[in-house]
Amino acid sequence: RKEVEQDPGPFNVPEGATVAFNCTYSNSASQSFFWYRQDCRKEPKLLMSVYSSGNEDGRFTAQLNRASQYISLLIRDSKLSDSATYLCVVNPVDTGRRALTFGSGTRLQVQP
Amino acid sequence: DTEVTQTPKHLVMGMTNKKSLKCEQHMGHRAMYWYKQKAKKPPELMFVYSYEKLSINESVPSRFSPECPNSSLLNLHLHALQPEDSALYLCASSPGERNTEAFFGQGTRLTVV
Numbered sequence: 001r002k003e004v005e006q007d008p009g010p011f012n013v014p015e016g017a018t019v020a021f022n023c024t025y026s027n028s029a030s031q032s033f034f035w036y037r038q039d040c041r042k043e044p045k046l047l048m049s050v051y052s053s054g055n056e057d058g059r060f061t062a063q064l065n066r067a068s069q070y071i072s073l074l075i076r077d078s079k080l081s082d083s084a085t086y087l088c089v090v091n092p093v094d095t096g097r098r099a100l101t102f103g104s105g106t107r108l109q110v111q112p
Numbered sequence: 113d114t115e116v117t118q119t120p121k122h123l124v125m126g127m128t129n130k131k132s133l134k135c136e137q138h139m140g141h142r143a144m145y146w147y148k149q150k151a152k153k154p155p156e157l158m159f160v161y162s163y164e165k166l167s168i169n170e171s172v173p174s175r176f177s178p179e180c181p182n183s184s185l186l187n188l189h190l191h192a193l194q195p196e197d198s199a200l201y202l203c204a205s206s207p208g209e210r211n212t213e214a215f216f217g218q219g220t221r222l223t224v225v
Contacts, residue, residue: 034213043202043216044155087154091212099145099168100204100214102154 001026004103006088012109017078021106023071023088033064035073036087038105044087047073078110115139118203118217126225127193133220135186135203144186145214146178147202155202161186162208193224 006023013019025033033050048055050062050071061074071088088103116137125131135144143162147155160168161180169178175197177189186203200221204214 032212041200041221043219046213046215049213099157099160101157104154 002104003027003092003101004088004090006103006106008104008106010107010109012111013078014111015078015080017110018074018076019078019108020075021073021086021088021108023073023103023106025069025071025088025090027090027092028066028069030090030092032091033071034089034091034100035060035062035071036089036102038085038087040084044102047086075108078108080110080112083108083110116203116205116215116217118201118220120220121218122221122223124223124225125190125193127195129193130189130191132190133188133201133203133222135188135217136184137205137215137217138184139205139207139215140183141205141207141215142183143206143208143212143214144180145204145206146176146186146188147204147216149200149202149219159188190222193222195224198223 004025035047036044037047038044048057048062050064054063059076063072085105085107087105089100119134145160146158149155157170158172159178164180175192179187200219202219203217206212206214
């Protein structure tokens with residue numbers, strides 16, 4: 001089983017739509033969680049950290065469910081500029097593997 | 113704009129060449145990383161330096177040799193690479209290894225011919 005799993009998509013949605021991505025992780029000792037965004041042929045950029053209490057940044061909402069070991073990202077009112085690959089990232093600190101582990105990414109295409 | 117700077121942005125090298133990739137950050141971060149990314153795949157961890165010491169080597173072949181001259185600089189020395197080593201090489205840094213997000217440079221797109 002992969003450490004971090006995501007639906008690769010693509011998710012094709014119209015402008016203005018709400019879209020949600022889920023991600024599951026296998027290591028229950030994982031301590032920190034992030035969503036990164038990666039545009040084609042560019043570096044990953046931090047979108048937001050994910051906290052146990054959930055957090056919101058404008059149109060983006062991230063949630064963490066430790067019991068079920070999944071993380072979600074909700075994008076409201078999608079813009080064309082949201083088209084990118086969204087990477088779910090976990091830092092399994094307590095296992096001694098102290099570096100970010102990436103999911104395979106979910107591709108989002110927002111259509112005009 | 114990224115505060116992690118990588119040079120060069122593009123590199124084409126022959127299989128007998130020796131080259132180096134460079135990475136620099138001035139955010140005072142104490143952990144630095146090399147990742148390799150192939151097309152349509154997520155970044156794969158290669159090396160982690162923590163406080164200028166190599167703390168993780170993900171079983172990377174010896175033709176890749178990392179070096180951390182000081183807390184701001186990270187190099188990746190390349191020698192006798194294979195065409196399948198062609199990829200985007202990403203450097204990242206974070207304040208520490210624990211519970212912290214990482215910030216990536218723009219990467220070096222490497223082609224081995």
